[in-house]
Amino acid sequence: MNLLVTCERRLKQTPDGIVWTTSTDDVIFWSRYLVAFDNVIVLSRVDTVGVAHPEWKEVSGSHIHVIALPAFIGPYQYLKNLRLIKRVCRDALRMSEAVILRTPGNIPFALWPLLQRQRRPYGVEVTGDPDEAFAYGSIEHPLRPFLRQIFTESLRRHCRCSAAAAYVTEHTLQRKYPPSPASFTTNYSSIDLPEEAFSDRVREYRGVEESVILASVGSMEQSYKGFDVLIEAAHLCGNNGLRARLVIVGGGRFIDHLRRQADSSGVDAHFTGEVAGAGKVREIVRDAHLFILASKTEGLPRVLIEAMAMGLPCIGSKIGGIPELLTPEDIVAPGDAPGLSAKIREVCGDPGRMTAMAQRNLLKAREYHAGALAQRRQQMYQKIRFATEAYLRDQGNIAKG
Numbered sequence: 425m426n427l428l429v430t431c432e433r434r435l436k437q438t439p440d441g442i443v444w445t446t447s448t449d450d451v452i453f454w455s456r457y458l459v460a461f462d463n464v465i466v467l468s469r470v471d472t473v474g475v476a477h478p479e480w481k482e483v484s485g486s487h488i489h490v491i492a493l494p495a496f497i498g499p500y501q502y503l504k505n506l507r508l509i510k511r512v513c514r515d516a517l518r519m520s521e522a523v524i525l526r527t528p529g530n531i532p533f534a535l536w537p538l539l540q541r542q543r544r545p546y547g548v549e550v551t552g553d554p555d556e557a558f559a560y561g562s563i564e565h566p567l568r569p570f571l572r573q574i575f576t577e578s579l580r581r582h583c584r585c586s587a588a589a590a591y592v593t594e595h596t597l598q599r600k601y602p603p604s605p606a607s608f609t610t611n612y613s614s615i616d617l618p619e620e621a622f623s624d625r626v627r628e629y630r631g632v633e634e635s636v637i638l639a640s641v642g643s644m645e646q647s648y649k650g651f652d653v654l655i656e657a658a659h660l661c662g663n664n665g666l667r668a669r670l671v672i673v674g675g676g677r678f679i680d681h682l683r684r685q686a687d688s689s690g691v692d693a694h695f696t697g698e699v700a701g702a703g704k705v706r707e708i709v710r711d712a713h714l715f716i717l718a719s720k721t722e723g724l725p726r727v728l729i730e731a732m733a734m735g736l737p738c739i740g741s742k743i744g745g746i747p748e749l750l751t752p753e754d755i756v757a758p759g760d761a762p763g764l765s766a767k768i769r770e771v772c773g774d775p776g777r778m779t780a781m782a783q784r785n786l787l788k789a790r791e792y793h794a795g796a797l798a799q800r801r802q803q804m805y806q807k808i809r810f811a812t813e814a815y816l817r818d819q820g821n822i823a824k825g
Contacts, residue, residue, distance in 0.1 A: 425521045425522055425813075426464075426519060426520040426521055427457055427463070427464050427520060427521075427805075428517065428522070429464060429467065430467050430526050430531040430532050430535060431449060431466050432529035433445065433449055433469075434468070434470070434471055434495050434497075435470045435490065436472075436473045436476065436480065437471070437472055437473065437490075438473060438474070438476050439472075442482055442484060443470060443484040443492075444481065445482075445483050446477070446479075446700055447700075448702060448726070450481035450482060450483055451481070451482050453614075454488045456616075457805060459801075459802050459805060460802065461805065463489065464487060465516060466483065466490045466491070467491050467513070468490060468493060469493045470490065471495040477700065479700030480700055491519075493509055494508055499567055502530055510538075513531075516535075517535075522546075522547075522809060522812040523535075523545075523546040523808075524546065524547045524549060525546060525547070526551060527550060528550075528551075528552055528557075528578070532548075533578050544815060545808070545811040545812055545814075545815050546586060547586055547588040547807070548586045549591075549614075550589065550591045550597050550601060551614065552723035553596075553597060553600065553721060553722075553723065553744055556722070557575075557721040558571050558572030558576075559720070561720060561759055562720040563647060563648070582601075586607050587608070588609070588610075588808050588811065589603035589609050589610075590610050590612055590801075591611045592612070592614065593745035593748055594611050594745075595748075596747070596748065598611070608803075608804070610800045611800070612797040612801050615726045615729055615730070615792050617789065617792050617793055619793075621702065621733045622786070622789065623786060627735045627736070627782040629713075629775040629776075629778040629779050629782070635666075636666060636669070636713045636768070637668075637669050637711065638668050639672075639673070639712035639715050639736075640654055640671075640672050640673070640718070640727075641673040642673075642674050642717075642719075642727060643674050644674055644677065644678040645676035645677055646678070647678060647720065648719060649674075649719050651672055651678075651718070652685060653718040653720075653758075653759055653764060654670065654672075654716055654718045654764070655670065655685050655686050655689060656761035657716075658670055658691045658765075659689040660761060660762060661768055664765070664769060666769050666772060668692070668768070670693040671712060672693060672695050673699055673708055674699070675697045675698030676698075682695070696708060705727075706730065709730075709734065710734050712736060714736065714737050714738070714739060714771065714778075715728070715732075717731075717738065717746065718764055719740070719746070720741070720758050722743050722744030722745060724744065724745035724748070725744070725746065728740060728746065729749065729792050730789075732785035732786065732789040733785075733792075737782050737785065738785055739764070739768065740754065740755055741755065741757065741764075742755045742756065742757055742758060749788060754767075754771075754781060
């Protein structure tokens with residue numbers, strides 16, 4: 425049985441036909457679905473490039489195939505390419521039997537009406553919250569209120585009509601986007617932490633010296649990760665006697681704007697640009713005193729779990745699944761730079777607390793070890809397969825009749 429899975433990331437294709445990713449959704453990521461399906465068809469936006477970067481990772485491989493959608497960005501390009509997008513979606517459905525929507529996103533939005541027309545069962549893997557993603561202050565776009573409403577309602581429909589639903593959170597997203605009472609429901613993260621991702625010892629802090637190193641990781645394609653808030657918080661730390669050096673890992677169109685903000689406020693900030701591979705990110709981040717995730721919207725943040733696995737004390741914003749990972753004492757309101765600055769200074773002034781945070785985070789991250797989530801994923805995939813098989817049998821009976 426062939427499985428069609430949607431992917432919101434823009435992938436890269438070289439002239440030799442190989443498809444690449446700059447992130448973690450490589451051939452190993454997609455191969456996890458092969459425990460229940462014979463082939464995986466990834467439906468994603470694809471850019472054509474001349475050569476692959478040495479640190480990019482392959483997506484396509486044995487039993488993993490990619491169907492390319494136009495590499496549109498934003499609502500205007502989506503509407504401009506809508507006829508082609510729908511045609512590609514129809515072709516992808518003809519090539520597959522089972523379907524999983526990794527939602528929210530533009531591609532599930534286009535694919536879902538076709539599924540409903542055919543009355544086909546499907547599963548959803550809910551990875552984020554569009555209500556937060558399009559909230560005021562999270563994104564600057566003239567259509568923001570409209571996009572917030574349409575994607576929020578769309579995700580509710582996707583969950584309500586699904587045969588099986590998996591959420592990255594334990595309860596946060598389930599409350600806002602409930603599944604049908606008749607559907608199978610579970611929760612698991614997309615993250616698979618190998619043993620080498622975990623620190624082999626608990627960090628012990630004896631006090632931060634004159635300056636503190638604050639690390640953060642994320643895309644700068646939008647303002648979702650709150651790097652502007654982090655830079656302002658670092659500036660306020662300096663005004664209150666704690667010099668903060670920022671190490672920010674990631675790339676995107678807002679990186680130059682953030683550099684200018686850091687320069688104008690006198691904040692010592694190092695922007696690494698885009699880094700391929702979790703191992704290289706760990707090398708950059710592991711020497712920080714604190715990991716900060718000042719996000720304005722989240723599902724269950726992979727980068728935070730990875731920082732916790734390194735035994736780093738972490739501070740996050742009260743958004744998405746972050747409160748499921750950190751204690752209330754380690755959380756601040758989203759967008760609150762003064763509150764974040766005060767929390768950083770409070771934590772750095774208490775070495776015993778930093779050690780306790782590191783120990784707790786390391787233990788919590790163990791729940792996301794590669795082996796811990798496999799059983800729940802497999803149950804989800806099997807439920808989708810069984811629902812698809814029942815649908816195909818019914819279709820066969822209708823055809824015979």
